[in-house]
Amino acid sequence: MISSGVEPNGVTIATAISACSVLKLLNNGMAIHALAVEIGCIDDVLVGNALIDFYSKCEKLEASQLVFDCMPEKDVFTWNSMIGGYIQAGYSGKANELFTRMQNSEIQPDVITWNTMISGYIENGDEDEATDLFHKMEKDGKIKRDTASWNSLIAGYLHIGQKQKALCMFRQMQSSGFSPNAVTILSVLPACANLVALKKVKEIHGIVLRRNLEAAVSIPNSLIDTYAKSGKLVYSKALFDRMKSKDFITWNSMIAAYVLHGCSDEALSLADQMLMLGLKPEQSTFVSIILAHSLNENVEEGKHILTTMIEDDQLTPAIENYAAMVDLYGRAGRLEEAIRFIEAMPVKPDSSVWSRLLTASRVHDCLDLGIHAGERLLGLEPGNALIRHLVLQAYALRGTREDTFRVQRLQNEHQLPKLIGESWIESKNKVHSFVSGDRSKPYSNLLFAWIDQISIEVKQIGRRQGLCIADEEKEEVVGVHSEKLALAFAFVCSQPVVPRSIRIVKNLRMCSDCHRMAKHISLKYGCEIYLSHPKCFHHFKDGHCSCGDYW
C-alpha cells in the first residue's frame, strides 16, 4: 500500500499493529508505531488502543502504560486493553487499581471489563474475588452478564484445576437461562475426558447437536479426543468419518486416539492417509507415529521416523518427540540405547523423558537404571511424593550400605504422606469410590468373596515375581487394591447378568497382579474392562491389554 503511494490512515495503522500483536512481532510493530508518529495519526484513539494491546502481548507493559498515559482521548477499548494487559501479565492488583480509576472516570466499565477482571482474578488464584465480582456486576442494573461472563468463570476454574466447580457453574449457567456456546463446550469437554464421565460427555454432545455447534471444526475435534479418553473409540471414529472439513487437530486427535487404545496399525494407516492427502505431519503427529511404532516394538522404523522428521520435513523435535523415542527403546527392552539416546539429546531431558525411562526400568527389572531415572525425576520435582516413594523403594530393594544412608537422608528431608490407592466407577448415575483395603461398605463381604474366588483362578495361571518398584504398596501390606474392589462391585451389582463393559479410573499406577486379574476376567467373562490411571490407559479384552503389558 505504501509503495503504491497510498497514504495509510489511523485505521490502516491500527489494523497492521493488531496483526503484529497476534504474531508478537515486536520490531515490526515498533516500526509501525514510528510510522504512526511520522504521518501524524498517533493521537488517533484507535491507534493508541491497538498499541496498548500490542505492547501488552509482546510483554512490554511499561510501553503499554506509557502509550496509555500519553493518550489525549480514551475510550472503553483503551481502558479494557490496559486492564487486560495487566491481567494477562498476572498483576491483578494493578488491574484492580485501574478498574477502580475507570469507575471514577467518564468512561464506565462494560461487560468486557467485568469479564476481564473475573478471569484475571480466578486465574491468579483469587477465586473469592472473582465470584464476588461475578455477583456484583449485575447489582446496579447497568451491566448484564453475557455468555462470556459464565465462560470466564468456568474456564477460570478449569485453569486452576477445579473441574467439579467448573461443571457446577456449567449447570448453573444453563439453569439461569444461558445457552452454552462453542467456547463453553470447548472449555468443559476436556474436564469430562475420563472413563467415569461418559454420560456427561454424551449430554454435552447432545447440547452440541441441539444448538448446531458441530459446524466449527474445533467442536468435533474436541469430541474425538474426549470420546477416546472416555473409552469410546468407535464414537471418535464415527465423528471423524462424518467430518467434511478436517484440520490438523482432527487428524492428530484421531491418530493419538488410536495410539491411546493401543491400535498402532490403525494409527499408522491414518497417518499414511494424511500424507497421501498432501498434509504435512507436524511435531505432534510424529509423537503419535513414534509411539505407534513403539507399540509394535519396531525400533528401526521409529528411529527412521525421527530422522525423516528432522531431515525431510525440517522440523525441530520437541521434548515430546524425544520422550516418545525413549518409550520406543524402553518398551523393546533396549535400555542401554535409551540412556545413550537421552545423553545425546540436544535439549535438557525433562520429567516426561525420565519417567519414560523409569517405566522401562521397572518393566525390565533394571534397578540401577530405575534409581538413576528416579533421582533425575526427584531433582526436577523434589516435592513429588509419588516419585520420592518410588526412589525410596528402589534403594531399599537394592540395599547397599550407601543405599541405606540415602534412604535415611531422603526420609529425613520430608515427611512422606501415605499413598492411598483409590478407584472410581460409575453405576446408575452415581460415581462410587473405593480405597485400597476398604471393608467399610455394607456389601464389602460380597466383594471380598468374589475377589477371593477370582484370585484362586489367577494364581493357578501363575505369577511372575520380579523386583517390584510400584506406586502402591503390595496388597499384603495395604489389603486388596482399590481397582479389584471396583471390579468386584461392577460384577456384584449387575448380577445375575455379566457386565459387558466396565470403566474404572484410578489415582495410582496399577500393579501387575491387578493387571493380570483384569486380563483374566476379560477372557473368562467375555467383557471389556477400561481402566485408566495417571499417564496410562488400559483396555482389557479377550485376555489381552491394549498397553501390551507395558505401563
Next chain:
DNA sequence: TTAGGGTTAG
C-alpha cells in the same frame, strides 16, 4: 475498526 472467554500431542 482496536478489548474478554476455547480444541490435539497417554
